[in-house]
Amino acid sequence: MSHGDRRKVSVMIYGEPYMVLGNDEPGRIEKLAVLVDKKMRLISQRNPRLSTTKVAVLTALNLADEMIRLKEEQQALAKLLEEEKDI
Amino acid sequence: MSHGDRRKVSVMIYGEPYMVLGNDEPGRIEKLAVLVDKKMRLISQRNPRLSTTKVAVLTALNLADEMIRLKEEQQALAKLLEEEKDI
Numbered sequence: 752m753s754h755g756d757r758r759k760v761s762v763m764i765y766g767e768p769y770m771v772l773g774n775d776e777p778g779r780i781e782k783l784a785v786l787v788d789k790k791m792r793l794i795s796q797r798n799p800r801l802s803t804t805k806v807a808v809l810t811a812l813n814l815a816d817e818m819i820r821l822k823e824e825q826q827a828l829a830k831l832l833e834e835e836k837d838i
Numbered sequence: 839m840s841h842g843d844r845r846k847v848s849v850m851i852y853g854e855p856y857m858v859l860g861n862d863e864p865g866r867i868e869k870l871a872v873l874v875d876k877k878m879r880l881i882s883q884r885n886p887r888l889s890t891t892k893v894a895v896l897t898a899l900n901l902a903d904e905m906i907r908l909k910e911e912q913q914a915l916a917k918l919l920e921e922e923k924d925i
Contacts, residue, residue: 764895783902787895807894808851808874814901815870821908
């Protein structure tokens with residue numbers, strides 16, 4: 752894979768800087784960083800005694816849940832559309 | 839929201855135990871934990887000098903990206919179906 756069209760983006764998440772490679776539309780990585788930052792702060796507020804690592808892992812788990820749910824919905828919809836075609 | 843039907847699930851992610859509340863089908867949280875664990879190990883292999891916190895935050899960022907992509911695809915599909923209805 753060529754990295755020629757990739758640009759480095761610097762974002763702040765939970766008070767720490769991250770350098771992320773992105774070849775996407777401008778502002779995308781910044782938006783994703785805001786989303787992760789917000790979720791981390793929410794989880795931390797609910798569980799103030801958690802370490803930053805645990806907050807980040809639980810945020811990842813939460814996002815994995817949303818992602819898999821969307822994937823399942825998409826598969827169900829694709830199946831429905833396939834069945835409709837057969838009628 | 840009632841937590842009466844929720845059960846506590848213990849999972850291991852990146853060598854650490856997590857107690858997670860779940861009211862979903864059995865095995866769901868365990869699968870999500872395996873997914874997060876795998877992604878963390880992949881990101882850590884690619885960047886061996888990263889701290890565990892940074893590995894977890896980048897994993898969350900990666901999952902947020904996948905989740906938003908799926909959401910965008912779903913919205914595009916819904917729009918397409920809506921347009922088809924109008925023809």
